Amino acid sequence: MGTRKRPEELRSHRWYGVDDLRAFGHRSRMLQMGFSEADFRGKPVIGIINTWSELSPCHFHFRTRAEEVKRGVWQAGGFPVELPAHPVTEQYMKPTSMLYRNMLAMETEELVRSQPCDGLVLLGGCDKTPPGLVMGALSMGLPFIFVPAGPMLRGNWRGKTLGSGSDVWKYNAELRAGNITQSQWKDMETGIARSFGTCMTAGTAATMMLACEAMGLTLPGASSIPAPDANHPRMATDSGRRIVDMVWEDLTPAAMLTQGSVDNAVAATMAFGGSTNAIIHIIAMARRAGLELDLERFDTISRRVPLIANLRPNAGEALMEDFFYAGGSRAFLKRLSPHLDLAAKTVSGRTLGDDIADAEVFDEEVIRPLDRPIQAEGGLAVVKGTLAPKGAVIKTSAADPKLLTHTGPAVVFDNYADLKKRLDDPDLDVTADSVLVLRSSGPQGGPGMPEWGMMPIPQKLLKQGVRDMVRLSDARMSGTSYGTCVLHVSPESHIGGPLALVRDGDLIRLDVPNRRLDLLVEEAEMERRRAAWTPPVRRYERGWTSMYLDQVTQADEGCDLRFLEAGAPTPEPDIY
Template structure:
């Protein structure tokens, strides 16, 4: 195996790790000595592909709580294939606990992944992630590192249940919290629901950001076929982890780098899968960032063009009413979904399996056509997301049409403006708030700079007095993001953001805002001369962070329409290998 049989295969002396372990000099003596210090034999690591298993496990990362054992299962596959596995812990970017937002740390994980791969004697990588920001963060870093890699998705948790009702994480938390505020359920019922919402390790089992990004990474060709939809607690999941360990060793010998695998078709496949899945709005930012790291083209216009031609065929919460990710898996999972979507995919795109996407999904059957709909009977004729532009969002904004009230997709209403999230919390439920169901709730200071880190504040709660009148949706608009498990007529990612003086910073109480999704327009109905006066009077907010990661982030982060990456990390010449090892 190690010597290889194909002409293009590497020899042991061609391995990157050979520079650390295979030469006869003082530094290599020290490297080998330290491996022996840890109890390994020279035959374990010398002349074999060294596989870095980048693990985002943490005891504050419930989505990844099984990664401690999954890493061992990956190692088993690496050993079986004749490689040498080494586990490298990385920043556990988790949604549940990080403040003000995990998005502040996606780029830190990407930088850490790149530097782990570059600075250590790794020939290939296995990336363990799944919670919202870990798939893009890991993939962005691995793309920049340029080594062969394969992604092992965490998989969704078991379905929730409470008093005979199926619960979907996130989506039903928002739903029932609104009912609590409206007075239709009791505080005791709300408390009782806590234990039924999340019933195993794994990511949210709704079609939220985690499920979306795992699917997008598979559609890009960076996981084994079908990997993204396997439930975390299913016995197929550890088998997939072991198979991934086996496969990465072969990829190293064959020098299957991301530059050789990824194409424009790979990126378009990820977008098409996201649209047909009714995926999270967050995916727009993440897929753009990943594409730019790979040096491939993707902008908001291309997203919208693909969305207009790809039907939404996954009937899952929060777009549908009933089904969750376990149902999706047993209906055929990601392979069957992508096979059904195949007329809209580039089937010639290469994948980490060693085959093409078309070959990976061939023959995959759908077992429940209510969950994975036929193309001629979709949940929605277009994809789940739309891109808007206009005087309020000259560089773009996004909306999840599949989770919005259709009657609000063409709407004009007066603005109710909140300066920041603290202002929103303070005034939203004030009985004297001048708001009706026709109003447009506006939140600013929630973008990449303003949050900082673009928190998931975009699904603003409905004012309590409207909830008690029976209102369950209204137009909400911000430069924030929202959870992929969220729903409602929420316009997000307004760019440029208010914090840097975008038009959102100029909106005043009572200004009319026109949302026109069919024509992809978002406009502030204020005279240009008046906007010019407001712009001239606008003053930039005082900077609140002077040191550390947040200061670096604020100096370098880009706007939402181009992926919120750090400028110095975007695609460019690869970091050169050191001359001395």
Template sequence: MTRKDPKDLRSARWFAPDDLRSFGHRSRMMQLGYAEQDFRDRPLIGILNTWSELNTCHAHFRERVQDVKRGVLQAGGLGLEMPALSLDESYLKPTSMLYRNMLAMETEEMIRAHPLDGVVLMGGCDKTTPGLVMGAISAGVPMIYLPAGPMLRGNYAGKILGSGSDAWKYWDERRAGNISDAEWLGVQGGIARSAGTCMTMGTASTMTAIADAMGLTLPGASSIPAVDANHQRMSAECGRRIVEMVWEDLTPDRIITEGACRNAAIVAMATGCSTNAVVHLIAMARRAGVDLALDDLDALGRTTPLIANVRPSGKDYLMEDFFYAGGLRALMKQIEERLDTGCLTVTGKTMGENLEGAEVYNDDVIRPLSNPVYKEGSLAVLRGNLCPDGAVIKPAACDPKYYRHEGPALVFDNYPDMKKAVDDEDLQITPDTVMVLRNAGPQGGPGFPEWGMLPIPKALLKQGHRDMLRISDARMSGTSYGACVLHVAPESFVGGPLALLRTGDMVRLDLDARRLDMLVDEDELARRRAEWTPPEPRFERGWGYMFSRHVTQADKGCDFDFLQTDFGRTAGEPDIF
């Protein structure tokens, strides 16, 4: 393998020439306390750290960055920490999804604008993985992803709790009057016990597994719990490896191929992935020039069994158990014959080489193909006159009786009206009713919020019901479950067919046929379409204004139109500044 010469390092453009600009660059590095031998003729590694005191999932990143720097130094590079937008899932309103593309833009521009030869991307909480990866793909320098890792198992009163999933479950019981104040407080204090991402197979673990399966992390890094000493060692190895990647000129375009994206989709289905995987995986693939579509994901979902028995799609275990059972490498070894094992990874080796020696240590956590949790993959894509551009459902996480269902619609135009109605114990509703929330998509939300797991109305909870068919153009948390149809496209806010549905209309779901339809004749729909009036724009200034004018629909990944690979021309990096 040909190795770079120090004079060919990207950072040499800043520091090598004997001119006034480079004098200024070298002088300012010396102002920071570095000697010239610290930064001349050695790779400069940017460490993009999404740590924040308001991001609980990344609470350990302030320490982990020191591990990365240690590894970079050991390998002969200089590690320089750079703060990146921290998209905490718990606190950001109206939704962190509104800002995923902001992180992607920041990542791309900060890499391009600074004297960096390679980057370590430190993320994990839901939108940080796709945001960082999307930006780094577009920037094109060598990169390695360092996943935050899941938190420890939750625990209360001798019961193991899963973040998110058990919150929804106990909240329903609380609303039904079955949970006391003391019990509710105990669950709150026991469900999240350490730094790290949700320890269910929610969006965070889904997206880090996808990055792992794409070959963007050290093998199996996505499974390591955040507070395990293995995580510190992995972080230091990321630092050592990125320096070698710079010398090898191992750039993202050599790793993120059509085969790598297909591997990521197959692994996502086998893990019981979050429905959010659809939006992010499409966006990441398209940044790399891979035209991944909804129908591709559905086809893989039909043929990939779900073998990770991890909540919420699985019933018994959490991510800590998954790690002890062998982690992602063990799961991938189980489905190795379905993967493109020739794909190159950040290790400089193929995926097949990285999987050598992987073993399953608990075949109830990571099931054999002969005993899957669910015979198909985690997600299914629906089409029909309610969602001509597609919608998503997670069959393994909902009651099978809703796989084929027909019932009258109860339609809500906004979240406050829906929330008020579900708390009305006298609401006229039956278990066959199909609850619908619209104007909650990318533009309508605004920002595509996680409102898609509509609460079960109190009137039904008190009758003992815990699931019902729900439809929206919103997303839902990856830790959620239930018969929820999501990402209806086009969204109602821009005039998609969901905007034409009325309370009382019959709705039919046929999962086997992958159909979702409103049973309304075409003449009536044409009349309603002619009467429809576009709603007022959600934003009139700032980021939201930019977002609403350039975000694509859910089936296209919700990236900005001007950031896609087929938009315009990239000027490159001419030395003109």
């Protein structure tokens, strides 16, 4: 594939290949660890960025997968080095893992810049690790390949197939409504997550792994392999072998990624019925690559791309294990090929079209034909209006179609603590026609934009049989969630966006077909409220959170840090 690098052109040569005092120290320390000079000198040094942690069940197999990647690197004549990075665990981090996505991005970039790496293998999968790792690697600019964690096995409980996240919300509503017992709810804990790996619904993890593959950043088919499947370790080893060749070929992101690569990621997300979180992440990734992407581009692609993955929490009952058996990501992308840039390059060294040329669909109900989609448009939509001047998003494929055009009175919660305190109050003035409004949940208000946007249905409405209603916030929601939830309202309430000025009883109009979200309050009244509004008191004055609050952008901009999102790469030091 064209001119190959010479050993003296490797970045690591500046550490190991020259004859000076500094290189003497570098080589001697490698010898100290039991390696011989023949192991590392004149070979591509491959940094394996590993987000393994004993508090990361999605990545619990990465301790083993890292060794399998190393096997491939050794086989291809490279030298693997494992570099632990922030695991950004979705399940346990408070107030939200999103607060730390940018920390992982910065850590990835600086880990690599400061050490003798020629290429990278990124081990991630749980929601924020794919974008965090990729953002940092894109900014660093070295050849890299992403190894997705893969989804866990299907859940099982009393003969029912369970989907992580989605069935938690479903059965919790039934528990609160009094339709299942506390004992049954407790028993479900042992069956809903049966192996290591990410959520097996079409949530954020599955969406982002697929988006990375569609963008050309994984080996063909890698994103849909279940984590416990024997194909998964083989894929990890194949990735280790491939990255060595990528270094010799100098296949950097700049040499590979185009606007078509980004559009492919968006189209795949829409046809998958993917997570609303993907909008924020893919915008941030595109900007790190110096490519254009905004909410309007998402909505344009969504209007022309049909939803063809029949998975939970969308209309279907299938899970990611079923998606894999139906042909997986390669078959899905092959079916979507009329809407993709097939000339876009991938880490395989070929084009996306080449990578999926022989793929087949084996279950037409799980991966639908283009002429028999779940819905004619993609699963996500962008709305704008007086309540969201810079946009908001909604997962239409997981909403009640009757509520996609709706006008109702606001029931306002000032923050999440207020929501928890008052939501189930029998005296709460709420009906099925109300619009639940939550503020102080955006990038700054959370802080970190927590997944609070799928507000529970008030208990008294659950007992009346209500299972969906319009909910509106500047928060995010889990990709495994469902319901008519309008999210990412921008600008957020914390910085004085219109959401900050909504009062109980104000009429809110949602019109998804016409992409509108409006607060039906006279402008003169809004001006009076705006003049009386005072900014919230800042709660964080030190550490990472303080830096984050100073630099984070709004949801429509990708929630990156301003000093990281664009511009030339940080210069490498002249002296090693």
